[in-house]
Amino acid sequence: MGTRLVLTSAATAVLMVGGVSAAAMAPKTGPAVKTGAEAAREKDCRATANSLPSSDNHIYLYTISNCENGHDAKDDSTADRDYGDGKGQIKDFDNRAGSLINHSDATVEFYTRTAYSDKGDRFCVRPGHYVTKLYMYGDGKDEAGNWSNSISSHRKVDPSKCKRFFGWRIN
Template sequence: MGTRMVLTSAATVALMVGGAGAAAMTPESRPAVPAGAEAAREKDCRATANSLPSSDKHIYLYAVPKCEGSHGAKDDSDKDGDYDDGEGQIKHFDNLTVSLINHSDATVEFYTRTKYSHEGDRFCVRPGHYVTKLYMYGDGKEEAGNWSNSISSHRRVKPADCKRFFGWLVK
C-alpha cells in the first residue's frame, strides 16, 4: 500500500519543497521516506554501473533514460551485427536503446544501421563509460539528429577508429 499525503496549507507546501521553513525541520520531524525509495529515485547509469561486479564485462542497453530498471539487452561478445535478427546475444532490441553502459574492457562503436554500416551514423563509448540519454546527442542530419531509439548494431573497435565518443566515466 502507498502512503497518501494531504496538504493542509501553503505553509506545508513550502516545507515540503524546501521553502524557508524547511531548514528548521529536524531529522525527527521530516516525513518518513519509504525504505528503498530514496535510493531508487537517485539511481542512474553511474549507480547502476557501480553496482555491477567488476568481473562483469557486458554492455547493457536500456529502453529508458538513466539506465532505469532492468536492462533490455546485454552482450559480452565482440560484436552483434543486427539487433533484430534473433541471432547473437542481443535479440529483438533494434532501435530501442535510449541509455547504455559499457561495462566491458573495450571501446565499443554503436551504429544506427545494421552490419556496422557507415551509411548511417555511429559513435563510440569507452570502457567503463555510460550514456544516460542518447537523445541529448546528434547533429540534426537525417537519422543522426537523434541517436535515441536508433541503435541497430555494435562492435568492439580500436579508439583510433572512432569518429566521435559519447559518455561519462563511471567512478
C-alpha cells in the first residue's frame, strides 16, 4: 500500500493512505461534554461574581485560585479583625485565601496580620472587583512575597487611605 496525494479540487488536497483518506481514518468523536463538576471548575471569578444576586453585599474568600469550588468564607459586616479567632463571620480561615471577590459596595483593605496591623502588608480591592490568583501579587519581602495564604483580616476603608489596589472589575 502506498501513500499518494490526490487533488480533489483546486483548493483542497487529501492524503490517501492505501486508498482511504486520512480524514476518513480519524476517529469519530462528538463534542466534548463537560460534567457539572468540570464545568464548575472552569468557572472563573468574573463568572462567579456575575452569578451572584445583585443585592448580595459580601466579600467572598476561596482557598484556591479562580474562585473555584464555591466560597470558603464570606462576610457582609465590613470588617473582621482576625480570621482565626472564631469570632465574626469569617472563622478558621486565617492565612487560607487564594482568591477573592469584593461583591460589596465598599473599598475593602486586606491585611497579612490580624487587627489591621500596619506591621504586615496590605492591599485594597475596590467594590465590584475580584482577585483571581493572590500568589501573583507581592513584592518579595516578608509575608508580602506571596499573598496567597497570607490574609488574616480585612475592613472597609476610604479609598484615599489605600497604598495599593489589586483586582479586576467584575463587569
